[in-house]
Amino acid sequence: IQRYPDIIKYIPLFDRFLAFEDDNTSKNISICTNFYLEKIISDQKPTIENKAFLLATFQKNRIKETLALKQILDKIKFNNQFILYCNEKEYRNTLKDNGISIIKKPISYSDSLKMTLQSTVLIDIHNPIHNGLSFRIFEALGYEKKLITTNKEIAKYDFYDPRNILIWENQCADEIDAFCNSAYHQIDSRIKEKYALENWIKHYSSL
Template sequence: MKILLITPNFFDYPAQICEAIHQMGHEVDWYDDRPSTNSFVKAIIRINKNYINAMIARYFSKMMSEVTRKKYDKVILISGQSLSFSESMMERLKESQIQAEFVLYQWDSMKNFPYIEKIQKYFDRCYSFDKEDVRNGNLRFLPLFYTKRYEKVGRKSISKYKYDLMFVGTAHPKKYKYVKEMAEKLKFVFPKQFIYFFFPSKIVYIYRKVKNIELKYAHCSEFHYTPVNGKEMDKLLTESRCVLDSAQDGQTGLTIRILEAFGAKRKIITTNEDVVNYDFYREENIYIYDGDFNLNAPFFNKPYREVDEGVYKKYSLRSWLNELIGG
């Protein structure tokens, strides 16, 4: 099977997804959903992509000149807020591959990225990681996944951890607020902490600082502008007992960080209340932060509780791809 895959260039996930597709016996061509990973371009797309319409048009034309030489069986778009293609571009892509099944996976909630609803009509199947979007639209629910990288971490036997807790993620305003709050409240119980707030560029940091009250008193030095690579994440998760997580404002779907931590068999502290409705939830493994911590809870007093292998494998990248490709 020939697959055209379009995704954000998010950490090293495109390479891992393509590798998994190859291992399943399929051919795959991958394209970024934006014309450049340059910090300025990434920032402008999030703020107002109309400023770089000419650049987007050139990139899309180049992509089309290449993909129209082939006939694909599947066209899979994994979309977040970085998607730069217009409705007319999506229509052209659809018309160029009329024999293909088009599959959309929404990696962001429609509340945070309402544009995505306008292009759903070009797809034969549409999925979302967010249950609220599935309730309100013609979408199928499909949570995110963990990769073999995190499965390998989960198989390692660790007797001593370098960090009591860690957080690595984009500094969305609410996420920044709650992660800072949780880390501060836990510093006496979990004193060894690794916190890495990421922004794609200083332009985005300045924009967010002006626009969002949660970042009003934040300082530029608190943030990093280079993403943590896969090997670094492996090392951090291996060395950490617990992972902090907080969803974006307006989002109920589980973040990729929760699935990574689950794959790595690490304890998780999250603000996402909906995690109790997932079959892998165990009170020994996952703590839901509601503004305070109960240090008498099983999470703080019992070891990690293994989850049934069938439930564990259900959230693997291969299982996720089986659904997207097979439907």
């Protein structure tokens, strides 16, 4: 809500308003999570590569972690694909010099999903303006991908498992190497299904 404050004027028009982190803006805001689309993958038959994938919008307050993680993945020779939507001309050369692809138009969700499903590790660089968990995190859960994230809040959730989720705190290359090259650990199906869109709708419509 702090990132998109124009929404505040619309909150009174609804009986209940959902947001993915605590907010004291209005008494009728309920806390919820994001979700993943469980049925969208039924028609997909991706060729999975041992690869880390990041798709994000460029923000100055996230570039330090992005570059550091990219450099470590390159150092350990773990295949990776970093794509940033960036209109900041002063940063483009630095990003390109570090092997990051720059796009000037957003990628469709279906194309993003294809690249997500083809990867074994997803990268989530947290935007410090909020503490909620991004859609990328729930895609990792739903599509059984390992996850490297800078959002420490994830450790509070029932699906957190350090075998599948690495909270990035400038770990050494050996730790990143071991994490990326280890197998995904299956979690309880009831926890996974809890965050699927169909169940998400049932849960929040019944509150």
